[in-house]
Amino acid sequence: MQKELAVSADQMLAFETDCHLFDGCGFTEVSPGLHSFVFEPIATFGGIHFNKTMLLALLGTIAILWFFWAAFSKPKIVPGKVQMIGEAGYDFIRRGIVYETIGKKEGEKYVPFMVSLFFFVWVMNLWSVIPLAQFPVTSIISYPMGLAAIVYVMWVSLTFKRHGFVGAFKNFTGYDKSLGPVLPMSMTIEFFSNLLVRPFTHAVRLFANMFAGHLLIVMFTIASWYMLNGIGIAYAGVSFLMTIAMTAFELFIQAVQAYVFVLLACSYIQGALAESH
Amino acid sequence: MIALVQKAAEEQSPLVPPLPELVIGLLAFAIVFFFLWKKLLPNINKVLEERREAIEGGIEQAEAAKEEAAEVLKQYKDQLAEARHEAARMRSEAQEQGATLIAEMRAEGQRQREEIVAAGHTQLEADRKQAALALRQDVGKLATELAGKLVGESLEEHARQSRTIDRFLDELEEKAEAAR
Numbered sequence: 001m002q003k004e005l006a007v008s009a010d011q012m013l014a015f016e017t018d019c020h021l022f023d024g025c026g027f028t029e030v031s032p033g034l035h036s037f038v039f040e041p042i043a044t045f046g047g048i049h050f051n052k053t054m055l056l057a058l059l060g061t062i063a064i065l066w067f068f069w070a071a072f073s074k075p076k077i078v079p080g081k082v083q084m085i086g087e088a089g090y091d092f093i094r095r096g097i098v099y100e101t102i103g104k105k106e107g108e109k110y111v112p113f114m115v116s117l118f119f120f121v122w123v124m125n126l127w128s129v130i131p132l133a134q135f136p137v138t139s140i141i142s143y144p145m146g147l148a149a150i151v152y153v154m155w156v157s158l159t160f161k162r163h164g165f166v167g168a169f170k171n172f173t174g175y176d177k178s179l180g181p182v183l184p185m186s187m188t189i190e191f192f193s194n195l196l197v198r199p200f201t202h203a204v205r206l207f208a209n210m211f212a213g214h215l216l217i218v219m220f221t222i223a224s225w226y227m228l229n230g231i232g233i234a235y236a237g238v239s240f241l242m243t244i245a246m247t248a249f250e251l252f253i254q255a256v257q258a259y260v261f262v263l264l265a266c267s268y269i270q271g272a273l274a275e276s277h
Numbered sequence: 278m279i280a281l282v283q284k285a286a287e288e289q290s291p292l293v294p295p296l297p298e299l300v301i302g303l304l305a306f307a308i309v310f311f312f313l314w315k316k317l318l319p320n321i322n323k324v325l326e327e328r329r330e331a332i333e334g335g336i337e338q339a340e341a342a343k344e345e346a347a348e349v350l351k352q353y354k355d356q357l358a359e360a361r362h363e364a365a366r367m368r369s370e371a372q373e374q375g376a377t378l379i380a381e382m383r384a385e386g387q388r389q390r391e392e393i394v395a396a397g398h399t400q401l402e403a404d405r406k407q408a409a410l411a412l413r414q415d416v417g418k419l420a421t422e423l424a425g426k427l428v429g430e431s432l433e434e435h436a437r438q439s440r441t442i443d444r445f446l447d448e449l450e451e452k453a454e455a456a457r
Binding site for chain 2: 034037048049053054057058060061064065068069071072073075076077083086087090111112113115116117119120137140141142143145146147150204207211
């Protein structure tokens with residue numbers, strides 16, 4: 001599929017174009033777009049193309065494991081620096097998200113999953129601003145979708161296990177007798193909202209944020225280069241400042257989106273555990 | 278914009294997930310989850326639990342030390358109060374003793390004074406009586422002698438027998454007593 005593309009992100013991101021403002025070259029020729037999210041395969045194993053995103057995903061996995069290995073493989077009662085940071089992160093997810101939403105008793109067994117989920121998403125987001133990589137893995141829909149699917153399967157099966165078939169149906173549809181004649185409509189909406197829209201928005205929220213963030217950074221970066229000609233240097237300066245500002249903003253968004261992703265996962269599970277109204 | 282749309286049309290929609298990446302993503306997450314779940318988080322949980330216990334043990338020790346200190350302080354205060362009490366008791370005892378001593382001395386002094394005074398009085402009385410006796414004898418003798426000379430005969434014997442003189446003198450004395 002990717003072979004058919006005329007241009008790929010790798011070619012466009014290298015500042016090799018001679019396309020500048022006032023040179024009779026339009027910005028559309030260099031502007032970022034969907035092609036910025038497609039990469040030429042680095043290698044091909046048995047017909048499967050191994051590309052930059054996959055490499056970053058695997059490197060990110062190694063980075064997470066490396067960090068937590070350094071922090072928690074030989075933990076001490078009086079912690080060292082790395083262990084202290086690891087504990088802070090662990091505690092933030094455990095107490096700040098899981099215990100807060102699901103509760104200490106029920107939530108305990110979801111802690112490892114949620115901690116993994118948060119750091120996985122965060123590191124995959126972080127690639128966006130890591131020099132040389134500079135691409136958020138989560139801006140490829142496959143990654144958020146896979147994670148959202150796991151969460152979806154978890155909470156749906158948990159609902160059935162907790163409430164039985166009828167109870168689960170009531171839980172999904174928000175069955176409430178007091179609604180009276182509105183009940184069929186509300187149940188239909190709730191059913192679609194919970195079972196069909198929810199996993200989609202869960203994945204797309206993360207994907208779209210990272211996608212748009214990356215697009216903005218790339219846009220300002222390329223624009224800085226594009227306008228670097230004659231009087232355009234002044235504009236290029238502004239554009240470059242915007243690149244820096246957007247990068248800082250992205251750092252914030254990356255953490256927030258990872259947090260939101262885990263928070264939503266927890267609230268879905270909490271909803272599955274909750275007694276039907 | 279038109280170029281963008283054209284490119285988008287050429288390319289796959291970004292919302293359709295490429296399958297290999299889906300597999301890699303799930304695999305990568307599974308690896309992270311597996312290690313954290315099986316090895317690393319139990320590790321840190323164990324240490325966190327140990328730390329909690331260590332802290333609680335420390336708190337218990339501190340509490341024991343505090344209790345001991347309170348106990349010692351109480352003992353010390355008790356001792357101090359006792360000592361104070363003892364001192365006060367001794368002071369009042371000494372005061373009492375002093376007062377008794379002074380009173381005794383005063384009584385003794387009084388007694389001695391009275392003794393001396395009494396002795397003086399007795400002596401004085403004895404002297405006076407002796408003087409009065411001597412005087413009476415002398416006066417009697419002188420009066421008798423004088424009367425004898427005047428009467429021309431010795432009345433000495435008679436006077437002695439009749440004891441007139443004595444009676445007279447007693448009368449005089451009684452008068453003087455009455456007048457005084």
